[in-house]
Amino acid sequence: xxxxxxxxxxxxxxxxxxxxxxxxxxxxxxxxxxxxxxxxxxxxxxxxxxxxxxxxxxxxxxxxxxxxxxxxxxxxxxxxxxxxxxxxxxxxxxxxxxxxxxxxxxxxxxxxxxxxxxxxxxxxxxxxxxxxxxxxxxxxxxxxxxxxxxxxxxxxxxxxxxxxxxxxxxxxxxxxxxxxxxxxxxxxxxxxxxxxxxxxxxxxxxxxxxxxxxxxxxxxxxxxxxxxxxxxxxxxxxxxxxxxxxxxxxxxxx
Amino acid sequence: xxxxxxxxxxxxxxxxxxxxxxxxxxxxxxxxxxxxxxxxxxxxxxxxxxxxxxxxxxxxxxxxxxxxxxxxxxxxxxxxxxxxxxxxxxxxxxxxxxxxxxxxxxxxxxxxxxxxxxxxxxxxxxxxxxxxxxxxxxxxxxxxxxxxxxxxxxxxxxxxxxxxxxxxxxxxxxxxxxxxxxxxxxxxxxxxxxxxxxxxxxxxxxxxxxxxxxxxxxxxxxxxxxxxxxxxxxxxxxxxxxxxxxxxxxxxxxxxxxxxxxxxx
Numbered sequence: 001x002x003x004x005x006x007x008x009x010x011x012x013x014x015x016x017x018x019x020x021x022x023x024x025x026x027x028x029x030x031x032x033x034x035x036x037x038x039x040x041x042x043x044x045x046x047x048x049x050x051x052x053x054x055x056x057x058x059x060x061x062x063x064x065x066x067x068x069x070x071x072x073x074x075x076x077x078x079x080x081x082x083x084x085x086x087x088x089x090x091x092x093x094x095x096x097x098x099x100x101x102x103x104x105x106x107x108x109x110x111x112x113x114x115x116x117x118x119x120x121x122x123x124x125x126x127x128x129x130x131x132x133x134x135x136x137x138x139x140x141x142x143x144x145x146x147x148x149x150x151x152x153x154x155x156x157x158x159x160x161x162x163x164x165x166x167x168x169x170x171x172x173x174x175x176x177x178x179x180x181x182x183x184x185x186x187x188x189x190x191x192x193x194x195x196x197x198x199x200x201x202x203x204x205x206x207x208x209x210x211x212x213x214x215x216x217x218x219x220x221x222x223x224x225x226x227x228x229x230x231x232x233x234x235x236x237x238x239x240x241x242x243x244x245x246x247x248x249x250x251x252x253x254x
Numbered sequence: 255x256x257x258x259x260x261x262x263x264x265x266x267x268x269x270x271x272x273x274x275x276x277x278x279x280x281x282x283x284x285x286x287x288x289x290x291x292x293x294x295x296x297x298x299x300x301x302x303x304x305x306x307x308x309x310x311x312x313x314x315x316x317x318x319x320x321x322x323x324x325x326x327x328x329x330x331x332x333x334x335x336x337x338x339x340x341x342x343x344x345x346x347x348x349x350x351x352x353x354x355x356x357x358x359x360x361x362x363x364x365x366x367x368x369x370x371x372x373x374x375x376x377x378x379x380x381x382x383x384x385x386x387x388x389x390x391x392x393x394x395x396x397x398x399x400x401x402x403x404x405x406x407x408x409x410x411x412x413x414x415x416x417x418x419x420x421x422x423x424x425x426x427x428x429x430x431x432x433x434x435x436x437x438x439x440x441x442x443x444x445x446x447x448x449x450x451x452x453x454x455x456x457x458x459x460x461x462x463x464x465x466x467x468x469x470x471x472x473x474x475x476x477x478x479x480x481x482x483x484x485x486x487x488x489x490x491x492x493x494x495x496x497x498x499x500x501x502x503x504x505x506x507x508x509x510x511x512x513x514x515x516x517x518x519x
Contacts, residue, residue, distance in 0.1 A: 051394065077396070080393055085391070087387045089386055091391035094388075105395040105397075153394075
């Protein structure tokens with residue numbers, strides 16, 4: 001199986017701060033990979049680099065056999081059109097109604113009624129009814145906003161979807177609802193998924209494979225079942241959430 | 255003694271850093287402006303966004319621009335009357351008022367008022383969208399943020415400012431006219447006659463050219479500072495302040511440049 005996404009030696013620094021320092025990582029087609037790591041370890045920088053929202057300083061990022069680090073203009077836009085993304089805070093457009101948010105990436109010019117029907121269909125997939133369609137995002141709870149954002153991310157049926165801290169800020173029950181939705185959507189729609197999180201419950205539920213990012217490198221990767229027997233002191237400390245261990249807590253943020 | 259050359263070097267270094275930083279900023283803004291113009295000029299277009307901005311910038315700025323012009327025109331007429339009567343030139347009130355309003359005060363005060371209203375709002379809105387990742391979200395939803403957010407704003411401001419300044423000029427002259435005919439004893443028909451006969455085409459054209467340039471500056475500063483903001487709520491606040499201050503300064507600078515080019519030679 002050739003990799004859908006292949007990263008080799010990806011490096012990125014902001015001023016003197018080295019965030020990614022030679023990341024090698026493969027995501028297979030249809031696979032759900034979860035990257036775990038502490039706050040400020042560059043998880044968001046990683047996915048923004050793959051999306052082409054950030055330019056890397058060195059290394060190669062290949063998606064579907066195409067080197068994407070040097071893409072510009074229309075070619076970059078075509079690359080970005082393969083992706084859907086669920087942002088940490090939802091990033092819903094607060095000036096638009098819920099259904100207009102969900103229909104945002106759908107081709108225009110089909111008429112508002114058809115667009116709205118497509119939006120309602122995607123809302124139904126995340127368990128939301130037509131009653132929320134005309135509300136503004138600010139009128140929804142955090143969990144509902146996440147669901148709307150999820151509906152928006154899948155609406156255009158992307159080949160690859162990125163989940164940025166999908167359960168952050170949600171209560172444990174709503175977090176599990178989101179996890180279940182992610183699992184079923186990825187399976188039903190056969191989407192390649194890359195999730196970044198520090199929520200181990202979420203990682204255990206969503207992942208086929210787990211990789212850990214620390215100090216700018218992938219320090220461990222393996223199947224979900226192996227996470228508890230990794231034999232890696234860093235992974236163990238993170239998985240069990242211990243203050244004591246090889247990972248020294250960073251005080252300053254990225 | 256050895257400290258003296260060291261201090262001088264330090265000062266030079268600081269000046270160098272300041273100049274380089276300034277040049278880099280100018281370069282970034284020029285590139286930003288080029289991208290904004292390029293994207294606004296090519297499809298896909300977002301007519302609904304453009305319409306929204308035309309309304310927000312043009313229509314909703316009318317009250318503040320109109321009132322500013324009305325009051326300033328009246329005050330200007332009063333001052334010219336007082337100053338002019340010191341050397342028997344009180345009769346120049348209509349001529350000097352219309353020149354002052356159309357050439358300078360209409361566009362400049364209109365520009366400053368709209369900058370206060372619009373640049374700050376744009377910086378705050380785009381800055382919040384940046385901080386909440388809505389701008390990144392646009393990119394992942396197959397939409398170019400430059401076309402969707404910035405093109406319509408820059409185009410709408412550049413188109414609407416000349417119309418606003420036209421209204422501003424008319425109301426400024428009207429303010430002078432009302433004061434002169436009610437308090438200074440001018441004859442209404444005579445005042446209007448002197449106003450119209452003194453006004454030349456290039457006065458009006460320069461006024462509208464200034465307005466278009468100011469409109470471009472207003473949107474560009476609001477969009478640039480909002481779009482590039484970082485650092486949460488504090489960053490958005492800083493972006494808003496920087497947008498308004500830089501728009502003010504660029505408006506006053508470009509006003510001088512246009513005035514010197516059109517009327518100085």
